[in-house]
Amino acid sequence: MPNEVLRRSAPFLKIEGLSKRYRDDLPPVFENINFRIDRGEFVCIIGHSGCGKSTILNVVAGLEEATSGVAVIDNKEITGPGLDRGVVFQNHSLLPWLTVEQNIAFAVRSRHPDWSRQKVAEHGARFLEMVGLKGASRKKPSELSGGMKQRVGIARAFAIEPQMLLMDEPFGALDALTRGVIQDELLKICAATRQTVFMITHDVDEAILLADKIMLMSNGPHARLAEIVVNTLPRERNRETIHHDPQFYRIRNHLVDFLVRRSKLIQAAGPATGEEAPVIATPGVESGAGGDAGPRAGRVKIVARGAGSPC
Amino acid sequence: MTKSLRLRGAVLSLAILAVFLLTWQIATTPAKTTAPSGADREYAELMGNSATGAALANGVPTPAQFASLAWKQLSDPFYDRGPNDKGIGVQLAYSLGRVALGYAIAALIAIPLGFFIGMSPLLYAALDPYIQLLKPISPLAWMPIALYTIKDSATSAIFVIFICSVWPMLINTAFGVAGVRKDWLNVARTLEVGPLRKAFLVILPAAAPTIITGMRISMGIAWLVIVAAEMLIGGTGIGYFVWNQWNNLSLGNVIFAVLMIGVIGMLLDSLFANLQKKVTYAE
Ligand SMILES: Nc1ncnc2c1ncn2[C@@H]1O[C@H](COP(=O)(O)OP(=O)(O)O)[C@@H](O)[C@H]1O
Numbered sequence: 395m396p397n398e399v400l401r402r403s404a405p406f407l408k409i410e411g412l413s414k415r416y417r418d419d420l421p422p423v424f425e426n427i428n429f430r431i432d433r434g435e436f437v438c439i440i441g442h443s444g445c446g447k448s449t450i451l452n453v454v455a456g457l458e459e460a461t462s463g464v465a466v467i468d469n470k471e472i473t474g475p476g477l478d479r480g481v482v483f484q485n486h487s488l489l490p491w492l493t494v495e496q497n498i499a500f501a502v503r504s505r506h507p508d509w510s511r512q513k514v515a516e517h518g519a520r521f522l523e524m525v526g527l528k529g530a531s532r533k534k535p536s537e538l539s540g541g542m543k544q545r546v547g548i549a550r551a552f553a554i555e556p557q558m559l560l561m562d563e564p565f566g567a568l569d570a571l572t573r574g575v576i577q578d579e580l581l582k583i584c585a586a587t588r589q590t591v592f593m594i595t596h597d598v599d600e601a602i603l604l605a606d607k608i609m610l611m612s613n614g615p616h617a618r619l620a621e622i623v624v625n626t627l628p629r630e631r632n633r634e635t636i637h638h639d640p641q642f643y644r645i646r647n648h649l650v651d652f653l654v655r656r657s658k659l660i661q662a663a664g665p666a667t668g669e670e671a672p673v674i675a676t677p678g679v680e681s682g683a684g685g686d687a688g689p690r691a692g693r694v695k696i697v698a699r700g701a702g703s704p705c
Numbered sequence: 706m707t708k709s710l711r712l713r714g715a716v717l718s719l720a721i722l723a724v725f726l727l728t729w730q731i732a733t734t735p736a737k738t739t740a741p742s743g744a745d746r747e748y749a750e751l752m753g754n755s756a757t758g759a760a761l762a763n764g765v766p767t768p769a770q771f772a773s774l775a776w777k778q779l780s781d782p783f784y785d786r787g788p789n790d791k792g793i794g795v796q797l798a799y800s801l802g803r804v805a806l807g808y809a810i811a812a813l814i815a816i817p818l819g820f821f822i823g824m825s826p827l828l829y830a831a832l833d834p835y836i837q838l839l840k841p842i843s844p845l846a847w848m849p850i851a852l853y854t855i856k857d858s859a860t861s862a863i864f865v866i867f868i869c870s871v872w873p874m875l876i877n878t879a880f881g882v883a884g885v886r887k888d889w890l891n892v893a894r895t896l897e898v899g900p901l902r903k904a905f906l907v908i909l910p911a912a913a914p915t916i917i918t919g920m921r922i923s924m925g926i927a928w929l930v931i932v933a934a935e936m937l938i939g940g941t942g943i944g945y946f947v948w949n950q951w952n953n954l955s956l957g958n959v960i961f962a963v964l965m966i967g968v969i970g971m972l973l974d975s976l977f978a979n980l981q982k983k984v985t986y987a988e
């Protein structure tokens with residue numbers, strides 16, 4: 395199953411040889427980043443702070459320019475921001491002088507300038523309902539809790555019905571309880587809409603719950619995309635039962651081991667030569683078995699190298 | 706708690722007023738010899754304001770005299786009996802008209818220009834030295850240049866109002882526009898919002914509190930400056946009125962006009978305070 399996803403041709407998002415240098419006298423933050431995301435995939439990226447995750451996401455969003463390399467979406471090179479990509483900002487970035495419904499209407503009207511006022515309002519209300527905030531539509535962002543604001547940000551991004559959703563640590567500032575509730579909502583919405591998502595997180599559990607693929611970055615500067623971990627849990631995951639699956643811990647241990655140990659080793663091994671491709675890892679599944687072996691079948695297998703073409 | 710604080714504040718305010726009035730009364734109670742006879746007082750009242758002024762020519766009126774003078778002025782504020790005898794309302798209207806005109810022209814120029822300066826670092830760098838140089842010049846220092854070039858004293862007064870109110874609005878607009886949070890601009894960018902929509906729906910509301918603050922400062926300065934300008938140009942206006950009454954040695958009218966200047970200034974300021982409250986947003 396996962397290998398099928400990786401092998402499919404004409405990916406929706408293609409990143410090739412991406413590197414970024416903010417200043418000429420400093421080493422590049424990251425270099426030679428290559429990855430692909432297919433339609434309908436939910437991809438998380440994890441790495442220590444400063445490795446350039448936000449920069450990569452901003453390049454995909456078109457808000458930042460890479461020093462070298464290309465980002466191609468739907469066969470078009472990304473040269474600037476666009477309505478085909480919806481961004482959920484880390485600090486929600488709602489316009490504080492507008493009410494919740496006005497914030498969403500602002501986005502909807504940008505997407506559909508020809509729509510009537512009523513149609514814009516109805517469309518927005520649908521997405522507010524989706525994140526469970528219908529009752530707060532007349533409130534200003536300052537009257538909402540952090541979790542509610544983030545949900546409005548998500549509703550705003552979904553309301554323009556983008557081809558791809560980009561989220562930069564959307565739940566980073568939330569308490570664990572609120573985060574869980576919103577994760578569930580997001581999971582439901584994405585399953586229903588088959589939304590393509592690229593999301594940054596620093597929460598390993600969140601990544602395993604939400605993502606189909608988890609990309610691991612080594613430390614910066616000279617950060618690289620070191621591994622692409624395929625989530626070998628079945629797609630119908632849910633926050634309450636996921637912890638009962640022993641496979642969950644195999645993936646989790648693999649990710650944590652990367653963050654505490656391997657991410658430094660890769661950086662210490664020196665800058666990228668341009669040749670190495672990210673390792674595809676399927677923790678807990680025998681190498682070569684792909685998705686055919688049941689998720690609970692294997693013992694902990696750290697890395698399965700070179701399975702198929704690198705993503 | 707806040708309520709009781711406000712109540713105590715009001716009580717204290719009234720107490721201060723009472724002490725002030727009492728001091729005033731004691732300081733101005735005339736010695737017996739100078740007290741006017743009943744006939745004199747009637748005569749003075751018959752003769753109207755100027756006579757009252759003459760009666761008070763020798764000094765500051767008592768609170769009671771001042772109250773009757775103020776009442777007389779306020780009960781017929783818009784009379785016009787020639788160049789040197791106009792009601793206080795007429796004079797204030799002249800001043801307000803000049804301020805409104807000069808201020809409006811300043812706003813029409815300063816706010817759009819400030820917008821461009823705030824959005825363009827190049828324009829900011831180019832114009833900043835001029836702004837820094839022109840800003841500290843006393844508006845009255847422009848008066849001779851204005852009188853020479855414009856040759857019309859009324860227009861010169863309007864020019865002086867323009868030149869003094871343009872800077873705070875220009876600087877605050879530029880500052881507010883330049884300081885719009887990058888996140889909000891990024892929201893507009895990712896939504897492919899066009900330049901006009903961005904200017905009016907994102908930048909303007911984001912910078913509005915700063916812009917209104919600039920407008921409020923400008924209005925305060927304009928109201929200060931108009932009095933001085935009208936003392937110089939003469940003819941009409943509250944500034945001229947103060948100067949004229951001083952020349953008449955009518956101290957009561959001077960004090961009354963000064964009080965009116967304060968009241969109007971306060972009203973103008975509270976107008977902008979309300980406006981400010983309307984556009985301020987909590988983050
Ligand atoms: N605008 C900028 N100018 C200079 N350096 C920057 C800028 N933005 C980010 N950086 C640097 O680039 C590195 C990566 O930043 P970022 O992409 O935010 O990392 P992450 O999101 O993974 O924490 C950091 O070391 C940061 O200091």
Ligand SMILES: [Mg+2]
Nearest residue numbers: 447448449562
């Ligand atoms: Mg970041």
